[in-house]
Amino acid sequence: MGFRWRWRRGRGCRRREEGICPRMENLTTLDELRTGEEGLIVKVLGNGAFRQRLLEMGFLPGTRIRVIRYAPLEDPVEYELKGYHVALRHEEAAKVLVEKCPKSS
Amino acid sequence: MSEIVVALAGNPNSGKTTLFNALTGARQKVGNWPGVTVEKKEGELRTNGHLFRIVDLPGTYSLTPYSLEEVIARNFILEEKPHVILNVVDASNLERNLYLTVQLMELGRPMVIALNMIDVAKSRGIYVDAENLSRLLGVPVVPTVGTKGLGMEDLIGVLIEVAEGRRESRPVHLYYGREIEEALSELVDLLEELHLLPAYPRRWLALKLLEGDREVLSRVQREEGAEPLLSRVREISSRLRQIFDESPEALIVEARYGFISGAVREAVRISAISRKTFSERLDDILTHRLLGFPIFIGVMYLLFYLTFKLGAYPVAWLEDLLKFTEESLRGLLPPGLLREVLVEGVLGGVGGVLVYLPNILFLFLGISLFEDTGYLARAAFIMDRVMHSLGLHGKAFIPLLMGFGCNVPAIMATRTMENPRERLLTILINPLMSCSARFPVYILFAGTFFRGHETQVVFGLYALGIIMAAVVARFFGRILVKEEDLPFVLELPPYRLPTLRGLFFHVWDRTRIYLRKMGGVILVASVLLWAFSAFPRTGGRPPELSRSYIGKAGRVLEPVLAPLGFDWRMSVALVTGFVAKEVVVSSLGVLYKAGEQTTQTLEQALQASGLSPAAALAFMVFVLLYVPCVGTLIAIWKETGSLKYPLINVAYQLILAWVMAFLVYRLGLLWLG
Numbered sequence: 072m073g074f075r076w077r078w079r080r081g082r083g084c085r086r087r088e089e090g091i092c093p094r095m096e097n098l099t100t101l102d103e104l105r106t107g108e109e110g111l112i113v114k115v116l117g118n119g120a121f122r123q124r125l126l127e128m129g130f131l132p133g134t135r136i137r138v139i140r141y142a143p144l145e146d147p148v149e150y151e152l153k154g155y156h157v158a159l160r161h162e163e164a165a166k167v168l169v170e171k172c173p174k175s176s
Numbered sequence: 177m178s179e180i181v182v183a184l185a186g187n188p189n190s191g192k193t194t195l196f197n198a199l200t201g202a203r204q205k206v207g208n209w210p211g212v213t214v215e216k217k218e219g220e221l222r223t224n225g226h227l228f229r230i231v232d233l234p235g236t237y238s239l240t241p242y243s244l245e246e247v248i249a250r251n252f253i254l255e256e257k258p259h260v261i262l263n264v265v266d267a268s269n270l271e272r273n274l275y276l277t278v279q280l281m282e283l284g285r286p287m288v289i290a291l292n293m294i295d296v297a298k299s300r301g302i303y304v305d306a307e308n309l310s311r312l313l314g315v316p317v318v319p320t321v322g323t324k325g326l327g328m329e330d331l332i333g334v335l336i337e338v339a340e341g342r343r344e345s346r347p348v349h350l351y352y353g354r355e356i357e358e359a360l361s362e363l364v365d366l367l368e369e370l371h372l373l374p375a376y377p378r379r380w381l382a383l384k385l386l387e388g389d390r391e392v393l394s395r396v397q398r399e400e401g402a403e404p405l406l407s408r409v410r411e412i413s414s415r416l417r418q419i420f421d422e423s424p425e426a427l428i429v430e431a432r433y434g435f436i437s438g439a440v441r442e443a444v445r446i447s448a449i450s451r452k453t454f455s456e457r458l459d460d461i462l463t464h465r466l467l468g469f470p471i472f473i474g475v476m477y478l479l480f481y482l483t484f485k486l487g488a489y490p491v492a493w494l495e496d497l498l499k500f501t502e503e504s505l506r507g508l509l510p511p512g513l514l515r516e517v518l519v520e521g522v523l524g525g526v527g528g529v530l531v532y533l534p535n536i537l538f539l540f541l542g543i544s545l546f547e548d549t550g551y552l553a554r555a556a557f558i559m560d561r562v563m564h565s566l567g568l569h570g571k572a573f574i575p576l577l578m579g580f581g582c583n584v585p586a587i588m589a590t591r592t593m594e595n596p597r598e599r600l601l602t603i604l605i606n607p608l609m610s611c612s613a614r615f616p617v618y619i620l621f622a623g624t625f626f627r628g629h630e631t632q633v634v635f636g637l638y639a640l641g642i643i644m645a646a647v648v649a650r651f652f653g654r655i656l657v658k659e660e661d662l663p664f665v666l667e668l669p670p671y672r673l674p675t676l677r678g679l680f681f682h683v684w685d686r687t688r689i690y691l692r693k694m695g696g697v698i699l700v701a702s703v704l705l706w707a708f709s710a711f712p713r714t715g716g717r718p719p720e721l722s723r724s725y726i727g728k729a730g731r732v733l734e735p736v737l738a739p740l741g742f743d744w745r746m747s748v749a750l751v752t753g754f755v756a757k758e759v760v761v762s763s764l765g766v767l768y769k770a771g772e773q774t775t776q777t778l779e780q781a782l783q784a785s786g787l788s789p790a791a792a793l794a795f796m797v798f799v800l801l802y803v804p805c806v807g808t809l810i811a812i813w814k815e816t817g818s819l820k821y822p823l824i825n826v827a828y829q830l831i832l833a834w835v836m837a838f839l840v841y842r843l844g845l846l847w848l849g
């Protein structure tokens with residue numbers, strides 16, 4: 072299989088101190104990110120309505136996403152992307168590939 | 177005066193309802209979209225010589241065929257061809273809101289954008305240049321603050337100008353990139369050549385074909401001579417898939433967002449104040465890992481306290497009023513059929529439901545507060561894990577919880593759920609939540625036969641209801657047509673201070689629907705049920721309960737209920753409980769005490785009747801599970817828009833009640849003797 076990694080021009084996880092986060096070194100799934108961590112969306116797996124809906128909600132390659140918090144029972148998880156907040160369940164977040172950004176100190 | 181039809185479209189939480197209310201005031205009509213559970217609202221607006229008919233489309237994020245609401249929204253625009261689309265856009269969440277906008281732009285109707293919540297955007301340092309945005313999209317953009325009514329005059333003026341063609345509204349064509357554009361223009365030509373679906377915008381059709389939109393595909397398939405087009409679509413899609421290693425529909429989403437981020441970059445200025453917003457701070461507490469649950473439980477407790485404790489005072493006043501009316505009627509009217517109809521049928525039935533109106537008002541007020549502040553979404557966030565294990569959405573929690581009070585407003589509260597399938601499921605299992613009307617039955621039987629263990633018994637009954645709800649939810653979840661595997665995406669909008677006006681509208685809306693829907697049908701139902709208990713007359717006077725039609729029905733049912741250990745009087749009482757569950761107790765009172773010395777209480781009479789504890793337990797289980805009361809059935813009927821579902825409820829609950837009561841009775845005989 073081969074999916075093409077797509078990147079948007081000049082849209083790295085830019086942090087004031089660190090510049091752009093290294094590519095393809097911290098590939099993981101969205102549900103693996105902990106509270107406060109950030110990542111760049113690489114690809115939404117799955118297909119059909121599921122994938123379409125996530126893409127339409129802005130889960131596009133190159134979009135920055137941040138974990139706001141886990142629900143008191145661990146599931147679902149609140150994320151921030153494109154300036155709004157949305158909660159996903161683990162099973163859904165597991166289908167979103169992300170490139171984890173290094174933690175800012 | 178010509179009518180201008182305006183379709184109101186926008187994302188959920190964009191302020192659509194607020195704008196709708198601000199524009200139409202109280203001149204609204206609420207109903208359902210034909211044949212579905214989705215609510216349809218229409219309102220009127222008259223201003224200097226113009227009559228607007230504003231149709232509130234369901235709030236959606238997109239216009240795919242995957243959800244009922246989205247199909248309703250786009251079909252309304254395509255088929256009814258409103259004069260103008262009014263798209264409400266949340267300025268503080270512009271990018272995602274514009275995703276719907278660009279899709280609306282493709283439907284080939286004139287459009288006006290209400291750039292709402294500019295106050296919120298400003299407070300977050302987001303400045304949107306409306307003129308610039310308008311130029312980029314080719315559509316008039318009017319800044320508004322729905323809650324304060326700012327910008328309404330401008331909006332109305334622009335709507336009139338656009339509807340009369342005095343102002344341009346020509347949505348720009350998005351550029352989808354060379355390959356897709358080539359494909360689109362080829363498909364557009366083919367559509368024209370083959371004369372397929374000429375009533376629809378061609379470019380939109382071409383886009384939908386590329387996206388593989390199943391609704392449009394099946395519509396094209398039904399046309400004659402569509403095969404060359406369809407095979408061409410398949411070729412083009414697979415070619416695009418090869419070139420980009422991505423599905424055409426995903427490419428289209430990306431292109432749209434590409435266009436949007438371009439527009440946002442040009443029209444929006446952000447003066448970065450990236451401090452935590454007030455809303456985020458509040459969420460740190462309200463959805464905190466440890467504090468979140470206790471606070472949530474406290475809030476729910478407060479809701480119930482408000483509903484039942486504070487509501488109890490006006491309820492008592494209404495009861496007094498009812499009693500007074502009843503006595504006046506008895507005094508004014510001579511004994512006879514008319515007095516009986518009015519006092520026992522109308523007052524007894526309708527009045528009996530109406531006295532709970534204050535409770536219901538408080539409940540609606542609480543729910544509206546949750547909705548308007550944004551706490552409802554947090555409640556769903558906190559409870560989703562639990563509800564998910566039942567195959568339900570987090571948002572199902574509040575309607576189910578309310579069911580413990582009364583199933584009627586609880587079923588109406590499912591309106592906060594967007595997914596029709598999950599909503600239906602929540603409605604179907606709601607009567608299994610043991611409403612407060614069933615409580616008197618438990619008190620009577622548990623107090624009589626399980627003295628000292630009442631708490632355990634009553635708790636067990638509530639738990640049984642919940643367990644049955646879980647089982648039934650799983651069962652129906654399998655049967656009900658499974659919708660496309662839509663992800664759980666729960667938007668958590670920022671907390672907002674509710675406005676009095678907004679709250680008033682919400683409560684008023686719900687109450688009005690409650691009264692109108694309930695009023696008429698309950699009147700008819702209670703008079704009918706009264707008639708069954710008051711006929712056939714014996715010498716011009718009402719018969720004994722056991723001789724009435726309802727009593728006879730109870731006797732007919734006796735053999736069916738005998739395996740559960742119930743005698744004929746219990747069967748009769750169960751039949752009368754169809755009016756309202758608490759009636760079971762008053763019927764038992766009449767039936768058991770008839771002919772006995774009057775000093776005996778109902779408890780003593782029951783004990784003296786030789787009923788076994790096992791049968792008493794089975795009876796409570798039966799009352800918990802058997803048919804919903806008339807009011808609940810009517811609510812189910814009205815909310816689902818179909819008689820099928822109340823019938824399903826009656827059928828499954830009767831079967832469930834019989835089987836469970838039978839098991840309880842037999843096992844009870846073994847253990848309790």
Ligand SMILES: Nc1nc2c(ncn2[C@@H]2O[C@H](COP(=O)(O)OP(=O)(O)O)[C@@H](O)[C@H]2O)c(=O)[nH]1
Nearest residue numbers: 188189190191192193194293321322323548672
């Ligand atoms: N600050 C502010 N709040 C608004 C504005 N418009 C609506 N709201 C609030 O936003 C919330 C959601 O609005 P509502 O009309 O129910 O949104 P809908 O889901 O699109 O129908 C409510 O609490 C409204 O009071 C606005 O322009 N400014």
